[in-house]
Amino acid sequence: MRIGILGTGAMAAALGGAWVRAGHEVLVGGRDPEAAKRLAVAIGASGGDGLGGAASFGEAVLVAVPAGAAVPVVAPLAGDLAGRTLLDCTVPMAPGAAGPGLTTEGTADSVAARLAVAAPTARVAKVFGICHESIWTLPRPAFEGGAPLGVPYCVDDPVAGALVADLVTSMDCVPVHCGGLDRAGLLEATAVFAIGVWWSGGEARHVFPSPALAPGAMDDQAATRPGPAPDRT
Template sequence: MRIGILGTGAMATALGGAWAAAGHDVLIGGRDRAAAARTAARTGAGGHGDLARAAAHGEVILAAVPAAVAPELAKEYAGLLAGRTVVDCTNPVIPTDDGLVLSTGGAGSVAGLIAQAAPGAHVVKGFNLCHESIWTLSPPVFEGVPLAVPLCADDPQALARVARLVTSIGCTAIPCGGLVRAAYLEATAAFAIGAWWSGAQPRAAFPSPAEAPRAA
């Protein structure tokens, strides 16, 4: 699959490297072309260039930029993104005295803002619940279970396309409803990151239903 990545930071490097290793055609794009070249070299991506080239390259476009920037880029490149699947892996979280909170105030999601900014694109929320280092594992398996990747999307074909990217790196896709539910994934990220920072293990709060005692 052809994947264009907008951004040259940690998530671009980690996911770009995982997808390149899985045999996908990855192109890294950035405003700083030298940074794009360095990221492409680190990931094994097949090419690099500016953001416009990355936006025009892929069947799937990964927005791996700061959450506050993603809707602006979507608006700037809306014409190139039309008809393409756009994956939003951002987390709009900001630290406060009360812990992490959502910069969106919980009203909507960054994924929704991207969809509004580029109405011709098919936006999928996903890959936002794990630290970038997790995507460098091959494959990401914990206690014998492949990592699950929740996805929210309105377009069935876009969802299926991203689900194939999930499975291609050894993970399991979990469809979680339409894009209106993307705000819940962003809120979950705020909860999980806050728990990690406090030294807790978020998954301990979610035991498997199969482990619950059965009523007599």
């Protein structure tokens, strides 16, 4: 798969490196083409391009800039992004006295939804924003017992959904479809919540144990869950 990256920071390096290792063709683009070239050399990608070069490179384009810069960066590239899958990993985190909050709080729209408005012919997916960048530097992200990392994503477009699932699978991880872009704000909030847990000394992965660990609990849940089981493909 050909993947362009907008940004030259920590997430660009970590995800770009993981994609190169997985055999994808990656091109790094940044507002500083020299920084893009340096990162490309470091991770074995091509680079030295401006943002436009990365936006028009492949079938997927990662937005790896601060959440507040995402729309200003993407809007001028909307024409280049037509038909491509826009991978939005941004986390709109705001400092707060009681722990981190959302910069989008009090508004209806997630960053992903705003990107879909800014680039209406791109296929926007919210993905890769939950884990710390360091996780993507592992040869094979896995938990205790060897279970592969689940990667949640929200997307409306079926072509983008299939691309994200393929990309995540190529990284030896498990794609977890969590619904359409109208649920992307939940992923953004979950990332901020997890960061708050870590900052308070907790361990986020221990906050979400599977009910399957309690014998019989899944049967009870299935009996009481309203409506059909959610689509997990």
